[in-house]
Structures are given as C-alpha cells and as structure tokens.
Amino acid sequence: MNERDLAEFCHSLSGLTEENRRILAQFVLPHLLTVLADRQGACQCATREEYLQRCTADPAEQRKLYMACFNSTSEFFRDRWTFSLLERTYLPPLLARGGFRAWCAGCAAGQEALSMAILVEELAPVLAGASATIFATDIGPDQHALAMAGRYPRSQFRHMTLERMKRWFLPDGEALQAVEELRSKPLYSTHDLLDNQAFCPPESIFGSFDIISCMNVLLYYNHTTQVRLLQNFHRTLASDGLLVVAPAEIGIVNQSGLFANLCDGSIFNVVPGETCPK
Numbered sequence: 001m002n003e004r005d006l007a008e009f010c011h012s013l014s015g016l017t018e019e020n021r022r023i024l025a026q027f028v029l030p031h032l033l034t035v036l037a038d039r040q041g042a043c044q045c046a047t048r049e050e051y052l053q054r055c056t057a058d059p060a061e062q063r064k065l066y067m068a069c070f071n072s073t074s075e076f077f078r079d080r081w082t083f084s085l086l087e088r089t090y091l092p093p094l095l096a097r098g099g100f101r102a103w104c105a106g107c108a109a110g111q112e113a114l115s116m117a118i119l120v121e122e123l124a125p126v127l128a129g130a131s132a133t134i135f136a137t138d139i140g141p142d143q144h145a146l147a148m149a150g151r152y153p154r155s156q157f158r159h160m161t162l163e164r165m166k167r168w169f170l171p172d173g174e175a176l177q178a179v180e181e182l183r184s185k186p187l188y189s190t191h192d193l194l195d196n197q198a199f200c201p202p203e204s205i206f207g208s209f210d211i212i213s214c215m216n217v218l219l220y221y222n223h224t225t226q227v228r229l230l231q232n233f234h235r236t237l238a239s240d241g242l243l244v245v246a247p248a249e250i251g252i253v254n255q256s257g258l259f260a261n262l263c264d265g266s267i268f269n270v271v272p273g274e275t276c277p278k
Helices: 003-011 018-024 029-042 048-057 059-068 080-096 111-123 141-149 162-168 223-236 247-256
Strands: 100-105 132-138 151-153 169-172 175-178 186-190 209-213 237-244 259-262 267-270
Touching: 003 018, 003 029, 018 059, 029 048, 029 059, 048 059, 080 111, 080 209, 080 237, 080 267, 100 111, 111 132, 111 162, 111 186, 111 209, 132 141, 141 186, 162 169, 209 223, 223 237, 223 247, 247 259
Parallel strands: 100 132, 100 209, 132 186, 209 237
Antiparallel strands: 151 175, 169 175, 237 267, 259 267
8 A cells, every 4th residue: 555545545435524534644654554454453354455345335444443543552751751851850940930831632541641740740839839730632532531530551650650659549450540639630621633723722722831742643644744733833832832742753843943952852942933834
C-alpha cells in the first residue's frame, strides 16, 4: 500500500463521515499500516487484502479501525527528564504568578494530566497555594471514562517514585487507584485536535495556556497535519507559554519555526514575533 492506495481506501469507507475519512488519511502511512495489521489479526483475516475487503463492506469495522488509529498507550511521568525540568525549572515561576492554565492534549486515560497535576499539587504549598487549572482532552469517550475512573495497571507506574505512588494512589487488586484529591484536579473532556471549529477545548473558553503538553501525538500524523496542530497550539498559548512534546517529536517542532527549543529537551517556547497563518 502506498500513499495513493491509502487515500483511495480511506475514501471508500462509506460507514465513516466525510470528516472521519479525511482525518484517517492524515495519519502517516507506517502508523496506519500497523493499525491495519492489528485489526487484520483481530478479525482473523489471512491477508491484508481480505481485511481491506471486509472493512470496506462493514461499517462497524470501519469505526473500530478509525478509533484504533488514536494511540491510547501512556504511562505516568513517561519522560522523566522532561518532567524533572518542569518541576525544577519551568513550573515554579509560572505557578508563582497565579492563574496557571495547562492543557494536556491527547491525554489518553489521564496519565499525563495526573502527572502534571501531581507536580502542581506538590509545588503549590511552597508557592503559597498557587491556583491552577488543568484541562485534559482526548478524542475517545472510552478514554474519557477511564480517566474519570482513575484506575491504572501497575505497569504504567515504572517511572514514578515509590513515595509518589504511596501518596497519590491506593492499591486496588492488580491496579492502583488515584485518590479523589488528585483525580478531581484535571478537567476532562472529549476534544478532536483536528476540529475545524475549535483550536482548543471549548471549556477553556479562550485558551491562553501557560503550558500545552501534547506528547506522542504529532509523530502519528503527516507533515501537513503536524504543521496545522502546531499552528493551533501557537494560537492558544500565552505569549510566554511553553509547549511540551515527546523526545521523538523534537525535530518536528523545530522544523515548524514556530517554537524555540529550551535546554536541548522537548520543552519549547513561542518564538517572539512569529505569527501563524490565519
């Protein structure tokens, strides 16, 4: 399958809306091929061609394929260096001025948002109870439900210190349950990052975020879509706001010219005077 085959296949999925078909075609080919292989196995199809034929004829499978393209895998404090930089260098001055606003975009089941919330809650007493609002969004309602429940397998805590685990989570069988104090901090909602009508969560009203954290999302999209997402983030960040991505996405952000890299890590600030096309 090449790029043209991909476009034709996406166009043939009549069980999806026109917007869904357009979004599906914006994923990079290697990612879509991986998802196709996974769904092929789930449907017990012997060949990719057999699966493509089945998918084309089955609207329910088309919807499963579409949702499977949105990676829901995450962990707490997944990139320890980035979270360490936030905790020690970048969060304290942002929190100290009051009214801190963060957006965790593509938050999966809330692991990234809760990691941010833990840092904020641990720093707040030192900063005289600085106020903070954390918006957390993902496209999938299933992920939203998991985030609200706040129950996670122990395998997702390998980057978290034992002290933090004991403070913020309670044992629950083979999983850990976030305490209510922590679970209530992020404001969860469903939001499509490629929504043409909303550059940021409607609940945030006006954006102006001090931090946007969007880790391991950009790398799944083609270049045009990557630029579009970065332009949206640029529009909704405060003038001195920070963008946080995954280490694998540093090159993607650098190429956009909209953000300047800080400390050779995956934290960026808005390039002064740079504007986005409207």
